Amino acid sequence: MQQIVSLLIFQSAEARDIQNESPWIDMRVRPIEEVTERIEAQTHRRFLKTHLEFDAVPVYDSVHYIHVARDGRDAFMSWYNHSRHYSQLSIDLQSAAGISDETIGKPLPLPGDSIRDFFQVWMTDGSEARLANDFPAERYFEIERSYWAERKRPNLLMVHYNDLLADLDAEMRRIAQFLDIHVPEEQWPALLNAASFHFMQEHGAALMPRAAQGWDKGAERFLNAGTNGRWRDVLTAEDIALYKARMRRELSPNLARWLEQGSRMAGDPRTLPD
Numbered sequence: 001m002q003q004i005v006s007l008l009i010f011q012s013a014e015a016r017d018i019q020n021e022s023p024w025i026d027m028r029v030r031p032i033e034e035v036t037e038r039i040e041a042q043t044h045r046r047f048l049k050t051h052l053e054f055d056a057v058p059v060y061d062s063v064h065y066i067h068v069a070r071d072g073r074d075a076f077m078s079w080y081n082h083s084r085h086y087s088q089l090s091i092d093l094q095s096a097a098g099i100s101d102e103t104i105g106k107p108l109p110l111p112g113d114s115i116r117d118f119f120q121v122w123m124t125d126g127s128e129a130r131l132a133n134d135f136p137a138e139r140y141f142e143i144e145r146s147y148w149a150e151r152k153r154p155n156l157l158m159v160h161y162n163d164l165l166a167d168l169d170a171e172m173r174r175i176a177q178f179l180d181i182h183v184p185e186e187q188w189p190a191l192l193n194a195a196s197f198h199f200m201q202e203h204g205a206a207l208m209p210r211a212a213q214g215w216d217k218g219a220e221r222f223l224n225a226g227t228n229g230r231w232r233d234v235l236t237a238e239d240i241a242l243y244k245a246r247m248r249r250e251l252s253p254n255l256a257r258w259l260e261q262g263s264r265m266a267g268d269p270r271t272l273p274d
Contacts, residue, residue: 001068001159003207004172004195005047008181013194015206024049029093051135053146054156061155064179067147070161071260072140073231073243079135080118081225082215084111090214094134109133115234123242137243141250148255151269158269162228162262168195197226 002022010016023035025048039046050057054067070078086094086108095107109132111118121132129136151158157178164171169192176183183191193199200207235243247256252274258266266272 001066001175002047002049003200004175005066005179007191007194008172008176008179008183009045009047011183011187011191013190015194015203017209018207019210022047022049024051026050026052028097051143053143054150055146063155065153065156066159066175066178067156068159068161068164069144069147069259071228072137072247073235073240074161074228075140076119076122076137077115077230077234078225079122080111080115083135084118085216086110087214087216098134104131106131116236116239119235119239123246125246137246141246144255144259145251148252148258148269148274158263160258160262163264165226165228166262166264168192201226 002018006016006018006021007013020038021042021044023038024030025032025035025039027035039048054065057065059065091108091110098104098106098108109121111121121136123137124132125138129138147156147158150156157175159171159175169188172192172195204211247259251259254266254272254274258269258272260266263269
């Protein structure tokens with residue numbers, strides 16, 4: 001999504017440094033003063049990244065918000081790859097942030113070799129969830145509920161990963177319309193190609209130059225697969241039943257269906273009842 005918005009704002013297929021152009025405002029290992037200074041120095045239309053719940057984000061009517069959702073099991077598979085392959089520098093920095101926070105008071109929890117064991121940790125419920133894993137299923141459900149509750153806001157666009165995979169052209173045009181950005185028709189093919197996962201993998205070093213500090217294979221590791229459904233080859237019937245039961249408990253029926261299927265199958269979130 002950061003790449004899509006970058007392409008729409010600059011209207012150029014050139015591989016640009018997304019991490020610099022679109023700061024992650026709630027990443028704790030970088031001092032907030034440094035992040036704020038970088039944002040204030042920008043002269044282009046600003047676009048920021050966050051992993052916060054919507055009710056934890058400052059909300060202004062003049063600001064556009066885009067939420068990208070994904071089936072929780074696909075998000076889990078991506079998260080395992082993400083957190084399994086941190087560099088030692090990344091582990092050290094995140095551990096220092098955790099230890100220095102009295103509400104955490106421990107180093108970064110890391111997954112082991114077994115992805116199924118990690119799934120059980122990820123599914124930890126209750127007060128221990130946030131200490132067992134720094135992005136547990138509990139946070140996934142909290143985030144999705146928070147955006148769903150505000151889905152009818154005119155300045156909030158709900159985007160699903162399934163829909164991006166199914167028809168990137170249509171979704172990118174929808175995002176451009178939401179952001180009030182006009183793109184000349186002759187520029188669309190180049191921008192669309194540059195928004196593809198394949199292009200991002202090929203140009204990962206330029207798009208994410210600092211990824212080399214964060215993961216063992218840099219941007220190649222971060223931009224891993226870009227596909228859905230890999231959990232079917234990993235999780236057992238019992239694992240899936242556990243997830244489904246948790247989903248029924250945590251989410252309304254239409255939110256659960258939308259997270260599994262996306263808008264093309266479940267419908268536009270703005271028109272769906274709870």
